[in-house]
Amino acid sequence: MAGPSRQQLPDFLLGRIGRRAYPGLAWQGPGRTVFSVPWTRFDEENFDLNRDTTLFKLLQEWETNQGRPVNPPNPTKWKARLRNAIARSREIEEVSDQTREEGGQPCRVYRFTDQDASASSQSASVESEGNVAPLPTILVSVFYRGVEVTLHPLETDCWVLYPPALSPHEQQQVLQTLPSDVALLKLPSPVVPDDPINQVLSNFRQGIFLYVSAGCVYAVRRCAARVYWRRSDSPDVENVLQRDETVQILDCAGAGGDVQTLSVDLSVGQSFMCYGLVVVVVTATR
Known part of the structure; x- marks a missing residue:
């Protein structure tokens, strides 16, 4: 073809x-x-x-x-x-x-x-x-043990990271080098002490980059923690997000038919075979 x-x-x-x-x-x-x-x-x-x-x-x-x-x-x-x-x-x-x-x-x-x-x-x-369909509304949600802890519209490049895992010097470096057109989505600390989640977040440090280009959502894993992802249109297919590789995780423009909502789940630190402690969800709605 x-x-x-x-x-x-x-x-x-x-x-x-x-x-x-x-x-x-x-x-x-x-x-x-x-x-x-x-x-x-x-x-x-x-x-x-x-x-x-x-x-x-x-x-x-x-x-x-x-x-x-x-x-x-x-x-x-x-x-x-x-x-x-x-x-x-x-x-x-x-x-x-x-x-x-x-x-x-x-x-x-x-x-x-x-x-x-x-x-x-x-x-x-x-x-x-x-003649092109209107651009979708894209939202980034983060869940701890299935509970949503933050929600952010993906309107520009977005860096998802966990500041408490960074030293004060590293946090200052982030702020000094962050381009003006990149949004910073900071994950919160767990409300109650949770050792498994804290362990995952401690390896999330540099987080994940997300950006939209030509109707597609791309992700770049920067953290040490492993990241697994799957799309709503193929929930049985689990993919591994390799470190420092740019990967197209959603094709909003290519979704035809009556599809109104597409989403992708990114599980941090654990395969979907296990219970998702920290999951980043990107949802595109027409």
Whole structure:
């Protein structure tokens, strides 16, 4: 069975510039031909929060568009490939060959050389957007022994973690390095002393990253605790969320028919074969 057709680079970028899901990937000026691309400086040995920036998502989607595997993630190599693709394109040119700062963040500025094609692609994008179903409402709930302890709307990138397991210095580092477009969902301490839950949470430290891109929900496990996940449409299939791998856990856009609600359960520290002490639930409702 043939896979989806690959988008050409200009169309790929035009479909994303100015969208809320890609903060910083924006038009520069009213002409809608010049645009800026966030140009994060990735640390090859420790991606830290950089893996969840706009550039990381853009690079990952371009790699997927080109039919290349995205695990293990290699944003440094991806960035070089994207820049080479832009350099080879006859429809895009770099306004400056220097990385500049915009709002305190590094970015590169490019221009579409074919204004008619740019306007046509944007018009087509707007028209197709009008035919797309409304975006679902996505909520993140956390349960301790089956009791909901917190609820958070997933409207932007979200870092779910347990601050009490971090030292004061580590907590300060989190606050200092957290991008402005990433929400922090802090898990509460158990109301009553609960050694099994405390043991699970002590290994949850760096938690899980969640983000939405192109109608799909992705998860990145950052914690030492094992994480198992299963979807509501295949409850008998248990998956393991490998550490530092980006995994699509929900495809909201691809759910057809009369499906109104999709959800995925992420059990922290225990397989679903055991009783779920700490479970993160992501629910998408149309």
